[in-house]
Amino acid sequence: AQSVTQLGSHVSVSEGALVLLRCNYSSSVPPYLFWYVQYPNQGLQLLLKYTSAATLVKGINGFEAEFKKSETSFHLTKPSAHMSDAAEYFCAVSESGGYQKVTFGTGTKLQVIP
Amino acid sequence: DVKVTQSSRYLVKRTGEKVFLECVQDMDHENMFWYRQDPGLGLRLIYFSYDVKMKEKGDIPEGYSVSREKKERFSLILESASTNQTSMYLCASSFPGAGVNNEQFFGPGTRLTVL
Numbered sequence: 001a002q003s004v005t006q007l008g009s010h011v012s013v014s015e016g017a018l019v020l021l022r023c024n025y026s027s028s029v030p031p032y033l034f035w036y037v038q039y040p041n042q043g044l045q046l047l048l049k050y051t052s053a054a055t056l057v058k059g060i061n062g063f064e065a066e067f068k069k070s071e072t073s074f075h076l077t078k079p080s081a082h083m084s085d086a087a088e089y090f091c092a093v094s095e096s097g098g099y100q101k102v103t104f105g106t107g108t109k110l111q112v113i114p
Numbered sequence: 115d116v117k118v119t120q121s122s123r124y125l126v127k128r129t130g131e132k133v134f135l136e137c138v139q140d141m142d143h144e145n146m147f148w149y150r151q152d153p154g155l156g157l158r159l160i161y162f163s164y165d166v167k168m169k170e171k172g173d174i175p176e177g178y179s180v181s182r183e184k185k186e187r188f189s190l191i192l193e194s195a196s197t198n199q200t201s202m203y204l205c206a207s208s209f210p211g212a213g214v215n216n217e218q219f220f221g222p223g224t225r226l227t228v229l
Contacts, residue, residue, distance in 0.1 A: 043220030106156035
């Protein structure tokens with residue numbers, strides 16, 4: 001069975017500081033991994049995805065994530081936070097085959113302090 | 115531009131009422147999903163459908179049913195609404211298959227309050 005753990009339900013950073021949102025996964029087969037972002041009063045939209053092509057994945061809005069198999073991690077980073085990055089971020093895992101069920105983490109709310 | 119729409123952004127219903135939440139996608143996706151989102155619990159899968167008239171239970175199907183009569187439309191039904199079903203409901207769709215096609219496209223959500 002697959003699962004995702006996001007460490008920290010709330011993270012605060014200063015504008016211009018490094019953003020680091022942590023995600024660890026559990027999967028019995030090589031996983032597909034995703035980060036989604038949810039802005040207030042909106043649905044989720046895809047930030048980036050890992051599908052085994054490259055371990056460092058670049059996404060939209062300057063975000064990137066690195067797949068580390070030995071650590072079963074897929075942490076999301078951005079070098080310099082912007083006020084517009086304030087949102088909730090969800091890590092998700094999917095296993096190939098079957099009906100591609102996706103399991104989401106519990107989310108991390110990012111606050112950016114001016 | 116891909117689009118998933120949900121029939122209502124906000125809905126208020128009474129305990130015991132039958133509630134219909136509608137979702138429509140215009141991307142010709144085979145897969146459609148219903149989630150509920152609660153603070154601290156993330157997204158939990160209620161039901162999903164991989165084809166017309168096909169459905170599979172997710173992690174929390176109790177108290178819910180679904181209908182998919184057309185490929186583009188997936189309905190979530192609360193047979194007898196209860197206060198513990200007050201939540202944000204999110205619909206999503208995706209192509210079948212592994213890898214990049216697993217990306218799910220989400221609607222804006224319906225915030226349901228059951229009084």
